[in-house]
Amino acid sequence: MVTASRPLRADAARNREKLLAAAAELFAERGLDVPLEHIARRASVSIGTLYKHFPTREDFLGAIFPERLAALDVIGDKAMADPDPWHAFACYLDDLYALQAEDLGLNDILARDLPNAPEVVSACHRGQGHIGILITRAIDAGVLRADCSITDMATLTRAMAQVIRDSPGEWRRFLSIYLEGLRA
Amino acid sequence: MVTASRPLRADAARNREKLLAAAAELFAERGLDVPLEHIARRASVSIGTLYKHFPTREDFLGAIFPERLAALDVIGDKAMADPDPWHAFACYLDDLYALQAEDLGLNDILARDLPNAPEVVSACHRGQGHIGILITRAIDAGVLRADCSITDMATLTRAMAQVIRDSPGEWRRFLSIYLEGLRA
DNA sequence: ACAGAATTCGAGGGCACCCTCGACTTAGTC
């Protein structure tokens, strides 16, 4: 059932873009919990207009993050192409957390149990798929602890999210120590 | 200048105790951010009375945590008495996070930058002192990475606080992996 | 038993955020 919604009026389209831009900035700077009123203000648009375009916070996430999450696929593919299983695994994590460090919104998305925008969920699943394969490859090559699992990565991601949030200068070192601990 | 405050009236003393007990419970269960109104409710006391006894949240912390923080000294002393430098270091951390896992209030206190109750601050300093010595001993014995520092422990504590909060079943494994990475 | 001091109570004001709705404005069409 495709609801053929007629095109937005010009001013409405403009406001929609302003809102999206403002939301993208604020999510990246401050994480997913920015007050919607701040977004409206930064977009120079009233709060009512914001709600007209994006009735819920999830609607913002659904509009903003699919694009961002594409970066996950990029680093995933890059890692899959790396012939060295350990290097692939380690680089993937480094790239992943570098993305999170640049965008606190992404950081929250990946650390929190999950926003419900379907596009976001599926991107996360693809990410898990990549990680799963990287883990298996590295274990098979004998360079990663045999008991390492996706669960460890989920835990690590929550921990990293915290480190990134309140000691942004430390996350890389923290990760490298943890990785050392993961090595076979 | 010692202000010789006269003893509390009997009912007041009783309420003070009820408040303290309620606060201790709620901080432990839910962390430092419980609404003060919830504390009053659990103590079966009005919000006004709560503010009479404890004008600020810090006053609660100052009244509750010194006692709890004594546990830090206990595990610190235990670790100092351990002749095996690595075992002392690792056990200290395990004991520390076990305490945090049992008390989300303590977890918050140690992870957050700050509470200003002087008793709390000094207990944290003592804890840092212990950790500093344990680190030095372990490095000198050649069992710990030479570049390990107090800063790493601060970062680790923030990360662990997060893990403890939202995957309480995982913290021990997470710690053991990290410790493996810290080994020389 | 009473007075007076100490304590308690909770309504209420403040703030930040959420979200809605009807009056106003504007883009786009004829």
Next chain:
DNA sequence: GACTAAGTCGAGGGTGCCCTCGAATTCTGT
């Protein structure tokens, strides 16, 4: 240029938390 559907605005109601203050109550010494 005027009509109308589409869009915008922001005041205001709801919630949850903070904290205060004056009226009502309860202890306690005499």
